[in-house]
Amino acid sequence: MLLKIYPENPNPKAIEQVVACLKKGGVIIYPTDTVYGMGCDITNHKAIERICQIKGIKPEKANLSFICYDLSHLAQYTKPVDTVIFRMLKSHLPGPFTFIFNASSLVPKLLNSKKKTVGIRVPDNDIAREIVNQLGNPIVSTSIHDEDEIIEYSTDPELIYEKYQDLVDIVIDGGYGDNEASTVVDCTSDPIEVIRQGKGILEG
Structure with missing residues (x-):
């Protein structure tokens, strides 16, 4: 189904509907502060296996990230981070970044690739964050790519729905998405390193 949710003050009933779907093992497509994502x-x-199937990738090779409501999940799913990195995270999140950390033992084994790392996102988007907040734990996420060679990411929720309506349970129409992905920052290297420059500008 295509479900309209406005990003400013998302409708609690609609969010409840999405959370109920996720709790039953559903797969959704939802807006972030960058591109639309597919999550569960x-x-x-x-x-998780279903998302990998839709994307045509093996779970252990998938570069899936976690969408969190805030930094409270960080300690659960990553190995301890030092105060300098934590301060940097606080000053950049919520925002268009994916921060890569060493994964803790709580990361589902299915996602533990040989690299033993995990990408964490706290998007500056109230729809995504409210879903995670009500669900009570992160959602696993991957970006929606477009087959078009010029446009890398699909931005129109109605076109996304046309393409994915038989593959996922809910497509959230939260308005047009961006077509620039998040900036990926590797926090496992010293010094930390931007491995993909996207929408977010790392300062300091």
Whole structure:
């Protein structure tokens, strides 16, 4: 189904509907502060496998990131980070960044690739954050890519729905998405390193 949710003050009933779908193992497409993402409950292995199937990738090779409500999940899913990195995270999040850390043992085994790392996102988008907040744990996420060679990411939710309506349970129409992905920052290297420059500008 295509579900309209406005990013300013998202409708709680609509958010509840999405959360109920995720709890049942559903897969959703939702807006972020960058591109549209496809996501599911981090605790549901079948749903994670389904996302990998839709994307045509093996779970252990998938570069999936976690969408979190705030930094409170950080300590659960990553190995301890020092105060300098934590300060940097606080000054850049919520925002268009994916920060890569060493994964803790709580990261679902299915996602533990040989690299043993995890990407964490706190998007500056109230729809995504409210879903995660009500769900009570992160959602596993991957960007929606477009086959078009010129446009890398799909931005129109109605076109995304046309393409994915038989593959996912809910496509959230939260308005046009951006077509620039998040900036990926590797926090496992010393010094930290921007490995993909996207929408976010790392300062300091």
